[in-house]
Structures are given as structure tokens and as C-alpha cells.
Amino acid sequence: xDSEFNExxxxxxxxxVGWFCVYTPTEIFHALNLHPYRICGDNEKITEASAYLxxxxxxxxxxxxxxxxxxxYDFLDAVxxxxxxxxxxxxxxLWKSYIKTPFIYLLDVPHIRSxxxxxxxxxxxxxxVDRMSHFFGVxxxxxNLLRSISIQQxxxxxxxxLFSFCxxxxxxxxxxxxxxxxxxGFYIPGEQYLDKLKQLVKEVSQRKPIKPGKKRILITxxxxxxxxxxxxxxxxxxxxxxxxxxxxxxxYETREYITGPDPIKAIAxxxxxxxxxxxxxxxxxxxxxxxxxxxxxxxxxVVLILMKFCCTYTYDFAILKKKLDSLPIxxxxxxxxxTTSNSEQIRTRLQVFSEILASKx
Amino acid sequence: MREKQxxxxxxxxxxxxxxxxxxxxxxxxxxxxxxxxxxxxHEKAIAESLExxxxxxxxxxxxxxxxxxxxxxxxxxxxxxxxxxELFCHSKGARYLYPxxxxxxxxxxxxxxxxxxxxxxxxxxFVMNEKCAAGTGKFxxxxxxxxxxxxxxxxxLAGKSTKKVSISNxxxxxxxxxxxxxxxxxxxxxDIVSGIHESIAERICGMVRRLSVIPDVVMSGGVAKNxxxxxxxxxxxxxxxxxxxxxxxxGSLGAAVYARESMEK
Numbered sequence: 001x002d003s004e005f006n007e008x009x010x011x012x013x014x015x016x017v018g019w020f021c022v023y024t025p026t027e028i029f030h031a032l033n034l035h036p037y038r039i040c041g042d043n044e045k046i047t048e049a050s051a052y053l054x055x056x057x058x059x060x061x062x063x064x065x066x067x068x069x070x071x072x073y074d075f076l077d078a079v080x081x082x083x084x085x086x087x088x089x090x091x092x093x094l095w096k097s098y099i100k101t102p103f104i105y106l107l108d109v110p111h112i113r114s115x116x117x118x119x120x121x122x123x124x125x126x127x128x129v130d131r132m133s134h135f136f137g138v139x140x141x142x143x144n145l146l147r148s149i150s151i152q153q154x155x156x157x158x159x160x161x162l163f164s165f166c167x168x169x170x171x172x173x174x175x176x177x178x179x180x181x182x183x184x185g186f187y188i189p190g191e192q193y194l195d196k197l198k199q200l201v202k203e204v205s206q207r208k209p210i211k212p213g214k215k216r217i218l219i220t221x222x223x224x225x226x227x228x229x230x231x232x233x234x235x236x237x238x239x240x241x242x243x244x245x246x247x248x249x250x251x252y253e254t255r256e257y258i259t260g261p262d263p264i265k266a267i268a269x270x271x272x273x274x275x276x277x278x279x280x281x282x283x284x285x286x287x288x289x290x291x292x293x294x295x296x297x298x299x300x301x302v303v304l305i306l307m308k309f310c311c312t313y314t315y316d317f318a319i320l321k322k323k324l325d326s327l328p329i330x331x332x333x334x335x336x337x338x339t340t341s342n343s344e345q346i347r348t349r350l351q352v353f354s355e356i357l358a359s360k361x
Numbered sequence: 362m363r364e365k366q367x368x369x370x371x372x373x374x375x376x377x378x379x380x381x382x383x384x385x386x387x388x389x390x391x392x393x394x395x396x397x398x399x400x401x402x403h404e405k406a407i408a409e410s411l412e413x414x415x416x417x418x419x420x421x422x423x424x425x426x427x428x429x430x431x432x433x434x435x436x437x438x439x440x441x442x443x444x445x446x447e448l449f450c451h452s453k454g455a456r457y458l459y460p461x462x463x464x465x466x467x468x469x470x471x472x473x474x475x476x477x478x479x480x481x482x483x484x485x486x487f488v489m490n491e492k493c494a495a496g497t498g499k500f501x502x503x504x505x506x507x508x509x510x511x512x513x514x515x516x517x518l519a520g521k522s523t524k525k526v527s528i529s530n531x532x533x534x535x536x537x538x539x540x541x542x543x544x545x546x547x548x549x550x551x552d553i554v555s556g557i558h559e560s561i562a563e564r565i566c567g568m569v570r571r572l573s574v575i576p577d578v579v580m581s582g583g584v585a586k587n588x589x590x591x592x593x594x595x596x597x598x599x600x601x602x603x604x605x606x607x608x609x610x611x612g613s614l615g616a617a618v619y620a621r622e623s624m625e626k
Contacts, residue, residue, distance in 0.1 A: 356485065
């Protein structure tokens with residue numbers, strides 16, 4: 001767990017809600033006067049979770065459970081799970097059985113992006129709001145939610161601005177540093193984080209340019225399946241120009257809220273319209289958007305970051321890879337188990353990829 | 362013998378099992394090489410390699426113009442001017458020996474890889490095994506231990522096989538148990554060895570198919586010395602595989618070639 005969060009924790013007076021997936025509208029927690037905390041597991045060796053989740057399943061889910069079993073999430077008052085994939089459903093069931101978090105809710109997120117999907121998602125969100133309001137004794141208020149949405153949007157805009165300082169041709173901040181700033185937002189209170197970002201944007205904009213990586217790349221996937229991937233990428237002279245990750249663009253991209261009388265419906269619409277996760281029924285629009293970005297941003301290669309045993313992304317990557325190969329756009333799939341155990345293998349693979357790209361530049 | 366004053370270039374490939382050092386001359390001729398065990402001590406392997414080069418060819422470090430490091434220990438070679446991946450170096454080495462090479466199968470001690478080259482010799486794609494020992498030299502070593510035979514006997518044993526025994530497990534640990542079961546069921550060692558070769562070949566061909574087969578296919582790495590494995594791969598792929606006289610040094614040779622080329626640039 002981040003040491004900075006340990007310092008903040010004693011000062012958080014609101015109940016803390018753990019969440020996992022980017023289809024969790026954290027603005028709702030903010031509006032309910034709850035403190036959101038993103039559960040990311042840890043790169044520590046898994047010792048407790050193997051008794052409940054076997055080795056050949058998602059190492060991220062295993063790590064989250066392992067940390068929970070070790071009591072590292074005992075500070076949480078609530079945990080919101082999503083029906084992201086079968087393993088996340090299993091994690092929800094296990095958490096309910098073995099971890100004593102006072103409030104647990106499984107947020108059902110549709111796979112299909114349609115009006116029916118939106119209605120279904122809005123219903124799921126409303127049920128969550130009702131249960132949380134009842135459990136924590138807080139009253140849900142649309143005006144509060146609108147205010148929270150606006151804080152969230154401003155936060156995202158600032159993160160996008162900061163990312164442009166990292167992705168442009170005369171970068172002022174490394175992607176590694178940017179990623180750390182993004183992750184800080186997983187636990188720092190909303191208003192405090194917003195102030196921090198405002199200062200950072202001002203400070204970074206005045207920095208001297210840093211040496212840009214020679215090879216402009218796009219990365220795609222869920223979480224970084226090896227904690228050293230980003231630093232190895234920069235060491236190999238790559239510049240991350242777009243990060244289609246659950247902890248990247250898909251988290252901080254600005255949403256389009258069409259607010260009417262029912263802001264929860266607006267949230268459902270906005271979240272389902274965001275660039276899709278591999279779990280959605282049809283990801284072709286997302287693939288096409290990535291191809292457009294590759295063309296517009298002078299991207300020379302794509303790194304597909306796969307979590308070991310993740311079926312959802314394995315199948316989606318096969319489709320995306322086929323499209324990239326046909327163009328052809330050099331691409332590389334790298335797989336990790338959420339630890340640093342295969343860092344040297346990853347280093348070699350990325351160095352080969354760098355050598356392949358160097359012969360084309 | 363090399364002519365006096367002729368420039369020398371070298372490549373050092375520190376692999377998981379062995380450390381290879383190859384010297385070439387300015388006119389691109391192989392001058393000599395050494396192969397020593399790596400064990401867990403890179404410094405010792407480096408020192409032993411240099412001793413052999415000194416005693417066999419009377420060449421010391423000072424005589425060499427440029428040295429490139431490769432292999433998983435590439436960052437531990439203090440005198441290397443550059444570190445290139447073993448895939449890059451195997452490509453260079455294979456093209457030096459076979460200018461028409463388009464696909465390289467390298468089976469080393471701890472990993473196996475397949476590299477696809479463009480017509481001009483540049484790498485376009487590659488596949489490497491994961492953290493697993495299946496389809497590597499270590500797999501064969503484990504099987505030799507289980508069968509109480511020397512690895513060097515495997516080729517002859519497989520040649521005497523009359524009925525291949527299928528080894529269905531690709532995991533080294535499970536395959537070991539399977540081999541033990543086959544022994545207790547009374548199967549001949551020769552037939553089991555032949556099955557082991559086929560199992561490793563199937564694993565490699567699965568990787569090759571992810572890239573497609575383009576001739577010329579060249580095989581490098583220590584396992585290429587075992588004709589039984591080479592033959593099993595040829596049978597599955599349905600094409601000839603070129604194996605250099607000393608397949609273990611292809612990576613270090615490629616590093617030496619690159620050491621020379623990079624000085625020319």
C-alpha cells in the first residue's frame with residue numbers, strides 16, 4: 001500500500017469505499033459524502049489467496065484477495081465490485097465470505113452499449129445509491145451529485161492536460177511520473193487532489209523539456225501486469241503517446257454528461273459511452289479509434305499489456321493484433337503476473353521490439 | 362592464422378547454461394571461439410572465456426577493437442561497448458552463415474525463441490517461450506536425468522526407436538512423472554526418448570506456426586546439436602532445417618558481426 005496513503009488515512013473522517021473498475025462512478029461516492037479508494041492489490045508475494053483462488057487465474061484479483069486476507073483493507077467501510085469478468089464475480093463471492101467489510105455491493109455493468117444497457121446500468125446504480133444511503137445514513141441529493149460530477153470532470157481535464165505535457169514532441173514530464181500522479185488520485189480526497197493537480201499543471205508547464213523517447217508508442221490493456229513495465233519502456237527509449245489502460249486514459253478521459261432531471265441516468269449514459277473495455281460485446285469502435293490515434297499521433301508501434309490468464313483481454317488482443325498486423329503496425333504482446341518476477345524477460349522482449357522499430361526509423 | 366595487425370571483433374553471449382565468445386577478423390572471417398559453463402557466476406564465466414581465447418589463439422582483450430554483449434547476462438560484461446538482445450544477435454549470426462535465412466529457431470538452456478526476418482535480414486517478428494522450461498534445453502536435461510542417461514546419448518537412442526511413445530505433457534515436471542510411468546509400464550528407453558524429442562518439437566512448432574514458416578529455416582542453440590530433435594521439427598514443419606557446424610555460437614557470432622558493423626557506421 002502506498003506510504004502516502006498511510007499518512008492520509010488517519011485524517012479521513014468519512015467512511016471509505018473501495019472500488020476496482022473504471023465502470024464505477026466514484027462521483028456518486030463523493031456526493032454521498034464517502035471517500036473513494038481504488039483497490040489495486042500489491043506486488044507482494046501471494047501467500048494467503050491461493051487457498052481460495054488457484055494460481056492459474058487473474059494475478060490482480062488474487063493479489064487483491066491476498067491483501068484483503070492479510071488485513072490490509074481492514075480500513076474499508078464498503079467495497080463495490082463490478083461484474084467485469086468471471087474472476088471479479090468470484091472475488092466478490094470470496095470477499096463476502098471471508099472478509100469482514102461492513103458493506104459489500106456487486107454493481108452489475110452491462111456488456112451491451114444500448115438504451116437497454118443504459119437503463120439496466122442506471123437501475124443498478126440507483127439500487128447501489130439506495131442501499132448505500134440507507135446503510136451509511138446519508139441522504140442522496142441531486143445537487144450534490146452535480147457538484148461532484150463537476151469536480152470529477154475538472155480533475156479529468158487537468159489529468160488530460162498533464163498527459164499532453166508527457167505525450168507531445170517536446171515532453172516536460174515522464175510517463176512514469178505522470179502515472180504516479182494518476183495513481184495518487186486513487187486515494188487522495190477529491191478537492192485536495194484537484195488543488196494538487198492545478199499546482200502540478202502550472203509547475204510542469206514551466207519545466208524545461210526532457211529528452212523525448214525516440215519511438216512513439218501506444219500502450220493498451222487493463223492494469224500494468226508487471227510494475228516495472230513503464231520504467232523499462234522509458235529505459236528502452238519509447239515514448240508513451242497514448243495509454244488505453246484501466247489505470248490510464250479509460251480512467252481519466254473526460255465523460256460527456258447530458259444532465260437532465262435524473263443525473264444518475266446521465267452518469268449511466270456517460271460511463272457506457274466511454275472508450276470501451278475488452279469485456280464489452282463489440283470493441284470494434286474502440287479498435288478503430290485506436291487506429292485513428294496511431295495515425296494522427298505518428299505512433300510507430302503498439303505494446304499490448306496482458307495480465308496472465310486474462311481471457312477477456314487475450315481474445316480482444318487477438319482481434320486487435322490481427323488488425324495491426326494487416327496494416328502493418330509493429331506490435332508486441334507482453335504478459336506479466338503482477339509481480340516483478342519476469343522483468344528480465346520483459347526487458348528482453350521490449351529491447352527486441354525497440355531493435356525492430358529502430359530498423360524502421 | 363590471422364595476419365598480424367588485422368583488426369579483431371568479438372561477441373560474448375552469456376546464456377543461462379553456457380557462455381559463448383566468438384572472434385571475427387576485419388574481413389569477416391571467424392578467428393576462434395570458446396564455450397564455457399555459466400553456472401551462477403558471470404564473472405567466472407567471463408574470465409574462463411578470456412583464458413581459453415588467450416591460450417588457444419594468443420589473443421587478449423587489448424587486441425580486440427570492439428566487443429558486443431548479448432544473452433541474458435549481457436549487462437554484466439564490463440568491456441562490452443553495447444548490449445544487444447540475443448534475438449538480434451542470433452539473426453545476425455544466422456544471416457552471416459546462411460544469407461537466405463528467414464526464420465530462426467533457437468533452443469537454448471532456459472528459453473526457446475523463433476525469429477522471423479525480412480528479406481533484408483531485419484527482424485520483423487518473434488515469439489519467445491514464457492517462464493516455463495517446456496521446449497528448452499532444461500527440459501531435455503531433466504528427461505535425461507529421469508532416464509539415467511547422458512544427454513549426448515539421446516540422439517543415438519532415438520535413432521534406435523521402433524515405436525514412438527507419446528509424451529503428452531509439456532510441463533517439465535508432469536512430463537517427468539509421465540516418463541516414469543512409461544518406464545514402469547515397460548516401454549523401451551529408445552521409444553521414450555523419441556517421444557520426448559517429438560514433444561519438444563511440437564512445442565517449438567506451435568511457436569513457429571504463430572509466425573508462419575518461411576525458408577530458409579536455421580536452427581541455433583545447444584539443442585540443435587541433437588539431430589533427433591531437429592529431425593522431429595523437420596517432420597512436423599515439412600521443410601529442411603539448416604544447422605551450423607557449431608550451433609551454440611550463433612548468438613556470439615552475430616554479436617561479433619555487429620561489433621564490426623557498428624565500427625564501420
